Amino acid sequence: MKTVDKHFETVIVTSMIAKQEVIIQCLDGEMVKGFIHPSIDPEGFSVGEHYVRWDTINSIELTDHYFEFWKDILPEGNDAFDE
Numbered sequence: 001m002k003t004v005d006k007h008f009e010t011v012i013v014t015s016m017i018a019k020q021e022v023i024i025q026c027l028d029g030e031m032v033k034g035f036i037h038p039s040i041d042p043e044g045f046s047v048g049e050h051y052v053r054w055d056t057i058n059s060i061e062l063t064d065h066y067f068e069f070w071k072d073i074l075p076e077g078n079d080a081f082d083e
Helices: 008-018 064-073
Strands: 002-004 022-026 031-034 044-047 050-053 057-062
Touching: 002 064, 008 022, 008 057, 008 064, 031 044, 031 050
Parallel strands: none
Antiparallel strands: 002 057, 022 031, 022 057, 044 050
16 A cells, blocks of 8 residues: 555545545545546545545555556656656
């Protein structure tokens, strides 16, 4: 697992596209686990039966499957930072 503590919008959108399950830890200690619904709005998004506001996220945990999905899509050797 990889824990992300910034760029939440990007992580949520890419998780939704990849249909990958996430575990979200909220600032109040609540843990929400599930798949992202496509109904993302400026205030937040839905995960399973829960609505999560952007400003309540502490961190997001991603499984290894998340990275495997993108590895198959993004070509190797196409990194602008390598130049």
